[in-house]
Amino acid sequence: MKKIKGLIVLVFLLGLYGCSSDDPADETSKNILVNNIVVNGSNITDGNAKQFSVAVLPSNATDRTVTWSVSDESVAVISSSGLLTPMDNGTVTVTATANDASGISAEKVITISGVTGPPVFVESISITGTDITDGQPQQLSVEVLPANANNKAVTWAVSDALYASISNTGLLTPKLNGTITVTATATDGSGKVGQLQINISGVTPVYATTLKAENMLLWQRSNGGWPKEPHNDFSGYDRVQTSSEITKANNEKNNTDTTTDNGHTITEIRSLMSAYKATQNPDYLAAAMRGIDWVLEAQYDNGGWPQYYPLRNNYSRHITYNDNAMGNVMNLMRDIFLKRNNMDLIDASYVAKAQTAFDKGIQVILDTQVTINGAKTAWCAQHNAITLLPADARDYELASNSGSESVGIVRLLMTLDNPSSEVIDAVNKAVAWFESVKIVGYKLQDTGSDKVLVESPGNVMWARFYTLDDYTGHTYQALFNTFEPNEPFFCSRVADAEGGGPRKTIAEISHERRNGYAWYGNWPASLIGSEYSSWKTKHGI
Known part of the structure; x- marks a missing residue:
């Protein structure tokens, strides 16, 4: 049995070393070396310079560049680009050497x-040209001296x-407004260059666009935010807008229906930054x-954010945790x-x-944690911006502790690197x-025509709203x-036959609300x- 175990260990070690990515041979294989070079060029019979070239193999070699040299510079010289310039009649050997570690030459x-x-x-080389002021191409010219230069x-x-x-041929085509330097370099091996600085203006740049980003520009209000409608679920941004939608968006530019509800404004900002990149x-x-x-601008001095800004005379002016509105804002601030x-x-x-906005936001979160019978608990979906107390929203969303919105708030606090x-x-x-208010042994069952609370041994769930003290x-x-x-x-x-106000069971409220809301x-x-266990372990709590 011991021999079998030893054999297994040996096979394992061989496999381990055989598969290691640290193997030098594996690293070398990533660098494909040149294995052949062919020099292309013919004899010179007219005393003029001639351009030589090379064929380098394999075609996928990592570095296919070469260095040129000649055997006798009294007969000819060669430039770094392979231009052979005769100096005298005679014979010369032209050599091209690979610049990688292969050592191959021809x-x-x-x-x-x-x-x-x-x-x-x-x-000498002199470039003639002027500043571009109309954004149009300009043909540059050069004067090369002496006039009898061979090349x-x-x-x-x-x-x-x-x-x-x-x-x-020296045709300069502008792309953006700015300043550039144009260089003309002699090809005869002399190394002479001429330069000219040119200022460019009058260019109207053409940038790539995306349909979604263009639609977001269309619907952005003049104050910088976005409305929730007509693209509440954002899918409408992905299609061409109708003529009536374009007219509507342009006519409503100055509307003040800008909001963070359902992720709006924050989602548009993130999408536009992605498009910009x-x-x-x-x-x-x-x-x-x-x-x-x-x-x-929408942030309150106390650190909270309303659901809509400019402020409205309704519940949307409250500090809003509902649908993670403030959490989305805070995450954006942190990313910035x-x-x-x-x-x-x-x-x-x-x-x-x-950074300042985020820090103020954390403080107001701590300040709005609800205290019941002297103990800190959770948060309401919205809090009064002045008193910081839980507040009503819609007529079926009354001041409470939220079993839903409080989750996002706690998760945000748990992401802080160095929690106080x-x-x-x-x-x-x-x-x-959360532990103290969980509901055990029941579930909400959809019968097809209604939702009813039924016994379900072992099931755990939470209510959307819990009473305050x-x-x-x-x-x-x-x-x-x-x-x-x-x-x-x-x-x-309130308008339902059952009337407004809190009820102890879901069976007591209207059929429409019972089936149309996440209770x-x-x-x-x-x-x-x-998540909580990992957080405590991370911070040694």
Whole structure:
């Protein structure tokens, strides 16, 4: 048995070493070396310079460049590009040597005749051209001296191909407004160059566009934010807008229906930054930054964000955690100051602003954690922006502790790299509250025509809303006084036959609300389990 075990270990070790990516042979195989070079060129019979070339094999060699040399520079000289310039009649060996580690080279013996005297090399090059003010191409010219130079050809280049391109005949084509340097280099081996600086203006750049980004520009309001409609689920951005939609968007530019509800404005900002990274279209960057300006302006001094801005005279002016509205904003702010997820592309001046906004946001989260009977618990879906107390929203969304929205808040706090003692306490207390209010042994069953609460041994779920400990002055104070703190409640719309206000069971509310809203869910399940355990381990709690 011991021999078998030893054999297994040996086979394992052989396999391990055989598969190791640290094997030098494996590294070498990634660098494909040259194995053959052929020099292309013929004898010179007219005493003039001739361009030589090479064929380098294999075609997929990692480095296919070569270095040129000649055996006798009194007979001919050769440039780095392979231009052979005769100096006298005679024979010379031209050599091309691979620049990689292969050591491969090739030679060709060339006979030179027709040279009637010593070659005349270029001594100076002057470029003639003017600044471009209309954004149009310009033909440049050169004066090469002396006039009797044997080879007066030049190669053209520009200092930055982003701003302009230049042809082999010297036609300069502008791309962007700016300043470039044009260079003309002699090809006779003399090494002489001429340069000219040219200022470019009058160019109207043409950038790539994307349908989604263009549609987002169309629907962006003048104040920098975006509305929730008509593309509440965002899919409408992916198609060509109808003529009536284009008219509507342009006519409503100055509307103030801008919001973070259902992920809007934040999603548009992120999409535009992604489009900007792909296209470099400055319109996308400018629109995203205007959106960020809107977000920063919308923040309350206490650190919270309303659902809509400018403020409206309804529940949307509350600090809004509902549908992770504030969580989405906070994650954007953090990406900006951490310069990640494309937010490194915006102006650096936003980093400090975003850091401040994020820190204030964390503080208001801590300040709005609900206390019940002296113990910290969770959060309402929305809090009054002045008192910071839980607040009503729609007529079936009354002040409460939320078994849903509180999950996103806790997750956000758990992502902080160096949580303060106050943050740690807030997380611990919230998780303890989730544990204390979980509903065991029941589930909401869809019968096809209705939803009913039925027994389900072992099932765990949470209610959307739980009662607070004080409803003094509330419209439904009398009804709430029949509840104990931390008790689930359910609501119809005020206009429903069942009437408004809290009910103890889901069966007591209207059929429409019972089937049209998420009253129960398992939102905190993974949070209070594996996520919470990992968080405590990470921070040694």
